[in-house]
Amino acid sequence: MSDTIEAVFDTVAAVAGDVRSVLRSRRSYEAAENPSGEQQLAADVYADERLEEELLDLPAVGSYASEERDGLCEDSGAYHVACDPLDGSSNLQSNNGMGTIVGIYDEQPPAPGDALVAAGYVLYGPITTMVTAVGETVTEFLVEDGTREVLNESVTLPAEPVTYGFGGRAPDWPEAFATFVDAVEADRLKLRYGGAMVADVNQVMTYGGIFGYPMLADRPEGKLRLQFEGHPMAYIVEAAGGASSDGVQSLLGKTPTDIHERSPVFVGNDALIDDLESTLADAQ
Known part of the structure; x- marks a missing residue:
């Protein structure tokens, strides 16, 4: 293999x-x-x-x-x-x-x-x-x-997060996710979002933090494709000591029924992913 x-x-x-x-x-x-x-x-x-x-x-x-x-x-x-x-x-x-x-x-x-x-x-x-x-x-x-x-030869996610970047229009974010973003900004993380998942995740891999393209009010499944984007990036970030989520569970625990199936995608430091899931769960 x-x-x-x-x-x-x-x-x-x-x-x-x-x-x-x-x-x-x-x-x-x-x-x-x-x-x-x-x-x-x-x-x-x-x-x-x-x-x-x-x-x-x-x-x-x-x-x-x-x-x-x-x-x-x-x-x-x-x-x-x-x-x-x-x-x-x-x-x-x-x-x-x-x-x-x-x-x-x-x-x-x-x-x-x-x-x-x-x-x-x-x-x-x-x-x-x-x-x-x-x-x-x-x-x-x-x-x-x-x-x-x-x-x-041994890339690991930095323990102290520095950057964050989230896709979608802020007015379209669910209220619970907007609350989580407010908390991230209160922690004084630096906004880094350039419209290419590879570049944005690489910022997180280099400096620590969180990247995500969330569920939206009119598109609860988000934008990114699980098979081509969510799964591979989740695998890389988790292998580097981080975590991934769709807001509820690890992306690696999901099975698409179609190769173009979309999913909310979040990757980054464990603590930030845990806070994200807790914030979204509390809003249910």
């Missing part, structure tokens, strides 16, 4: 190098929308097609699922990869942070969180970095020319 996991991460790093090199020439919008009703950029389509092609070329990868396509692309193999090929791609127009998210499952999607065997993300920031989680080991890499170089 370890060879397969490393092969998947090596492939994602190689594709990331290609994606980074073409971003400036693929900023235009396509006519098509993805299955979530979001307009696709040329960069979304390119990243998705390259990942699908290269990952399914690996003998052990039996299926590829993506936020950018309706169903599974199937092959023979024991492991299954779910990707958000270009997370935060709307930031391309304004030249802000974006990323790639990948989850490796030993069950075909839609798969439960406990079927994850590894997860990772690539951050296209001032430099390109990759964070991977296998079991309880989280490693950070520098990605240059499509290859990985270890920067930190």
Whole structure:
């Protein structure tokens, strides 16, 4: 299994190098929308097609699922990869942070969180970095020319939280969640929210804190996709010593019935996730 996991991460790093090199020439919008009703950029389509092609070329990868396509692309193999090929791609127009998210499952999607065997993300920031989680080991890499170089062999979430960032419009937040945000701000955490989950979670991984896209008044299921975003990021943060939640339970305890199923998503320091769940429970 370890060879397969490393092969998947090596492939994602190689594709990331290609994606980074073409971003400036693929900023235009396509006519098509993805299955979530979001307009696709040329960069979304390119990243998705390259990942699908290269990952399914690996003998052990039996299926590829993506936020950018309706169903599974199937092959023979024991492991299954779910990707958000270009997370935060709307930031391309304004030249802000974006990323790639990948989850490796030993069950075909839609798969439960406990079927994850590894997860990772690539951050296209001032430099390109990759964070991977296998079991309880989280490693950070520098990605240059499509290859990985270890920067930190044992990434852990800092014990003292510094940052927070929450998606959605504040007027659409449920009252109980708004109460929790008031408490976070009273603790003088610093607001860091850039509209790309990878970049925002990486802030939490670096400085400690909490990131979330909550349930909304008109969308109680939230916005983020569990299979492509919630599960992989929860796996990484929990492996680094943090916690995840949908407001009630760990995201890794959830099983989607559809590969594009949405969920409220919160990841960060244990104490903050505990406070979140307590605040929401008290409002019931």
